[in-house]
Amino acid sequence: MKNRSFTITAYVEIPESGAEGLLLTQGGRFGGYGLFLKNGAPVFHYNLVGVERYEVAGKKLSPGKHTVVVDFDYDGGGLGKGATATLLVDNKNIAKTRLKRTIPFRISLDETLDCGEDTGTPVVESYKVPFKFTGELKKVVVKLKET
Secondary structure (H helix, E strand, C coil): CCCCCEEEEEEEEECCCCCCEEEEEEEECCEEEEEEEECCEEEEEEEECCCEEEEEECCCCCCEEEEEEEEEEECCCCCCCCEEEEEEECCEEEEEEEECCCCCCCCCCCCCEEECCCCCCCCCCCCCCCCCCCCEEEEEEEEECCC
16 A cells, blocks of 8 residues: 555444544554544544654544545655545545655554554554444445556
C-alpha cells in the first residue's frame, strides 16, 4: 500500500447507543495509518514516521448501516510522493486532505495489520489500544488501484 493508490471500505452497523473503535490499521506510533470511529465520527489518520501527520474526519454516524471509505489517491512519480485522502460515508464525499509526502519504504518492523482492534501501538495518541470497535463490523475491503 506504499507508493500507490488504494481504497479502504468498511461496512459497519452502528447501534442506537453509538459506536467507536478501530476499523483498520497498519503500523503504529512510528508510522502507519488508521481508519476508525472516534466519538462516533469516522477518522482516517496517516502518520508519516512521526515527522508529519495528516487527518481527515467526518461527523458522528447515525444508528444503522453505513459504508465508510477512504480513497487514497497517490500522486505517483516515485517513492514517498504526495497524495490526497478523501473520506466518504454512504457514497457521499465528506472531507479530504492533502498529504505532502507519504511513507516511501517500510511501514513498520514490528506492527501488524489489524482489523476491529489495535494490537500494537496506536497510530495516533487520540485513542488508547486496543480500541475495539463497539459497533458491528461486517467487513473491510482493501483494493489496490492500478499503477
